Amino acid sequence: MFFIFSLMLSCFNENTNSGDTIDPLFERIPEISNCYEGTLSEIEKQKALNYVNALRLTHGLLPVEYTARKDVMAQSAALICAANSGIKSVPTSENLCYKADGAQGYLDGIVSFQGSATANWQKSEVHINEWIIESGKDSIDERRWILDPFLKHISFGRVIGTPTIGQYKYVSAAVLIVKHNETADLSDFNKEFVAYPQGVYNASLFDPNTFLSFSVIVDKTAKQNNASINFANAVIKVLSGANELPVTDIRFDNRNCGLPNNLQWKVEGLSKNVSYTVNITNVETGNEVKNYEYTFSFK
Numbered sequence: 001m002f003f004i005f006s007l008m009l010s011c012f013n014e015n016t017n018s019g020d021t022i023d024p025l026f027e028r029i030p031e032i033s034n035c036y037e038g039t040l041s042e043i044e045k046q047k048a049l050n051y052v053n054a055l056r057l058t059h060g061l062l063p064v065e066y067t068a069r070k071d072v073m074a075q076s077a078a079l080i081c082a083a084n085s086g087i088k089s090v091p092t093s094e095n096l097c098y099k100a101d102g103a104q105g106y107l108d109g110i111v112s113f114q115g116s117a118t119a120n121w122q123k124s125e126v127h128i129n130e131w132i133i134e135s136g137k138d139s140i141d142e143r144r145w146i147l148d149p150f151l152k153h154i155s156f157g158r159v160i161g162t163p164t165i166g167q168y169k170y171v172s173a174a175v176l177i178v179k180h181n182e183t184a185d186l187s188d189f190n191k192e193f194v195a196y197p198q199g200v201y202n203a204s205l206f207d208p209n210t211f212l213s214f215s216v217i218v219d220k221t222a223k224q225n226n227a228s229i230n231f232a233n234a235v236i237k238v239l240s241g242a243n244e245l246p247v248t249d250i251r252f253d254n255r256n257c258g259l260p261n262n263l264q265w266k267v268e269g270l271s272k273n274v275s276y277t278v279n280i281t282n283v284e285t286g287n288e289v290k291n292y293e294y295t296f297s298f299k
Helices: 009-013 042-058 068-083 100-108 124-133 142-146
Strands: 026-028 109-116 153-161 170-177 193-196 199-201 212-216 235-240 243-245 247-253 262-267 276-285 288-298
Touching (some): 042 153, 068 100, 068 109, 068 153, 109 142, 124 153, 124 170, 235 262
Parallel strands (some): 199 288
Antiparallel strands (some): 153 170, 235 276
8 A cells, every 4th residue: 555755746847748668657568459457567556646646735635545456446447448449438348358347447436548649658647637627528527536535545547558449549548446435534634625726736737718616525524414515506706806707607516426516617718827816605505604715826
């Protein structure tokens, strides 16, 4: 089991482009054509853990631990995704390289797929960035799992190579297992909400056209007790100094996805190197109506 000893936000500035040999990624290199999932290296798993925890630290969240108990599940799910040139639904026996462990990995994890016409690979951080940014999506799912304050463990899988079907010469699939029986101890945790983005963000971790999001923590003993939050009458204001920016596409839900409450919206006219203040008022948290405020910027 891995534990995080130190976090450096400078890791967000690392080059995540292709170019290195794939050998450091794997102890045993996957073979998609033979439905062999391979084994991810301990170094690569530690790097994924460090990167996830650096993201969580930006939001004031507790670090997670690595567990190898679901490594086979994660690696098998990544193999199925890569072999089939990317599938988002839970695999069935009709899919190439189907394995029961891989199907369970889809149920317990979040999946990222990238395809290319050239045989280059990108660092695992690129997949993690995709999960946190969620560009072009109508609902926020993967981000909520990574920024779940109750998250205690993760497992990570990655497969790269050439598929036997589909249009891509090269594919890369990654799976992060986020559903575990144990949850983090939040008895000494003092945050009341999780917002994206919050604080100073690197531009590589934020797309101005994606949804911003906000979730409330009212019960730190049981995750499901946070499902009662009502955003129906909530009012969102995003300010740059005295100027209020247009807020659009407001949505909310109480799905069991990370924290089981979520408010999301888009903002028109966001720019780099500008500090924004977000005011969210009239949030119903059981018997109380609460207001929240925080700031963010991206560079």
